[in-house]
Amino acid sequence: MELDLSLPAAELTARLVDIESVSGNEQAIADAIAAALGGLPHLTLHRAGNVIVASTSLGRSERVVLAGHIDTVPVAGNLPAHLDGDLLYGCGSCDMKSGVAVQLRLAAQLTAAARDITYVFYDCEEVEAERNGLLRLSRTSPELLAGDFAVLMEPTAAAVEGGCQGTLRAEVRAGGERAHSARSWLGSNAIHAAGGILDVLRAYQPRQPVVDGLAYHEGLNAVGIRGGVAGNVIPDECVVSVNFRFAPDRSPEQAADHVRDTFAGFDVQVTDSASGARPGLSKPAAASFVAAMGGEPRAKLGWTDVARFDALGIPAVNYGPGDPTLAHRRDEHVPLAQIAECETRMLGWLAP
């Protein structure tokens, strides 16, 4: 499978969509990308597994990192790609092979850009964090990700979405004492006691703080509940799984403290967390990017891999073609016009 980087980005997107690359099966698409970039003399290639890094070495005063994942969620009868009017349908069309196509188009055209550029293509973004190619690279070769600013080309409908919120999961437990339900007053019902946990959740007022000029919106929610021993037993344990989405002005540690304080009196076990990312739009590279892309930047509320750049001290934003709410859907699609707009604006920003 050969990729012709002289094709328009929309057509290139369709070619990428047709190379099936469900997480764990990225070999073919990584081979095609490596082959296409390998022929370009202005780029230095690094490959580790199915992670590919291509960098310019122009000696510019700034370096930007453009990153995208090459895997998709499982195919849902939505391959190969097909056009319907000015919309391109197919698994990964929106999330995020259109963004990858823009990366590849920029890599081919920008032989001597105004800024040095590092293009990162990585695997296993759609699965558990431990398999994530960008995380792996940030641990094994963080120097390859060095830069003054990063753009993660996830779908944002071609708007700049700054930073991302963090996420934390915890199990909040209510206890009790077992008894036969025919003599319930001899025990203590843990499910009834969990009503106190739900009281806290129902009364919770989430913050909507402005961080670096962007308005975030936190949320604390039950995402699971379980309890019960048998149909004739007063249960002695009820566990509520909560998910706290927190603005990037809190660290995961501060978020955990907040959750523990919020559920004071209950047993709280934090099961996992991931820090958010500040938008950092006041940095020079970021400011020029926002100006070049046009429109009002907004806060990214979901968690994305921009947090991995933030962890390396690199300000990062989300920007790419495609409506993010269409991601992972069977009818996933992307407007051709957005792919072209992203390419044009990025070229304008990076052109010498």
Next chain:
Amino acid sequence: MELDLSLPAAELTARLVDIESVSGNEQAIADAIAAALGGLPHLTLHRAGNVIVASTSLGRSERVVLAGHIDTVPVAGNLPAHLDGDLLYGCGSCDMKSGVAVQLRLAAQLTAAARDITYVFYDCEEVEAERNGLLRLSRTSPELLAGDFAVLMEPTAAAVEGGCQGTLRAEVRAGGERAHSARSWLGSNAIHAAGGILDVLRAYQPRQPVVDGLAYHEGLNAVGIRGGVAGNVIPDECVVSVNFRFAPDRSPEQAADHVRDTFAGFDVQVTDSASGARPGLSKPAAASFVAAMGGEPRAKLGWTDVARFDALGIPAVNYGPGDPTLAHRRDEHVPLAQIAECETRMLGWLAP
């Protein structure tokens, strides 16, 4: 295996315990009981599967039914029977082979009792209701259970426990709307909404009505709760399983109406119910029984097979040796003195 009904009841209990009869495996013990009773000229025997009915036909003005199940819960390393001081240990010693031993002793000795007597021995009490031998008999040959009064010889520590409470299970559902947990305000959290169900349960004031002179104690409890789609999804359904234990002055239909009224505004599905049984202690046979047994009768709060007699219009009580809270335990046991006391008092009541 031959049963010698001239043995003292305690010794006979040990012999019965040693015939393993976990539900579904009652053939050997039923054979032994049928053989022992078959030789008694004052009894007419009826056998259907592992249900045995033995009746006197003395032409008395009253007939009493003495019933007991011959199966046990699974053996838990607690066979054969063994004595420790004046306690007899072993699977089924308490629930309820000591009661069955008393039945057999009465059947052997009372050749011309003051009342006609029907002895019922049945299988599969410890498993799902549909396999219950007494239920089967009440459907196929209710005339064999006819009588003015019934004693179910389940363990009550030799106290008279009148009637039984009914039980009803229902699923109470709270609904919502799914959304990504990063934008929770776009959805509606069903687990949070289930807080309203737990509010009702926490505020519920159970009745403690006096029925036919005995004080019952109702209870409405969550016995299970489940909800949740994934760790990043606002859930659209939460289901609370509730168990309502109701006094025998309510029918199952009235109990269901009460549960639906109590959870007005939520979706309520009744999944199963079983009616209770009024103690009926004012009936002449019952009154003479209570007087002969001594002590203050109390209400039976758990559900028992006395409800099956109540459904046939026969007042019934629970009375037998053994502490009911020891039933189903590995260290199940019965005091020898209680076995003897039950036999003596029953003989006194039924003697000519």
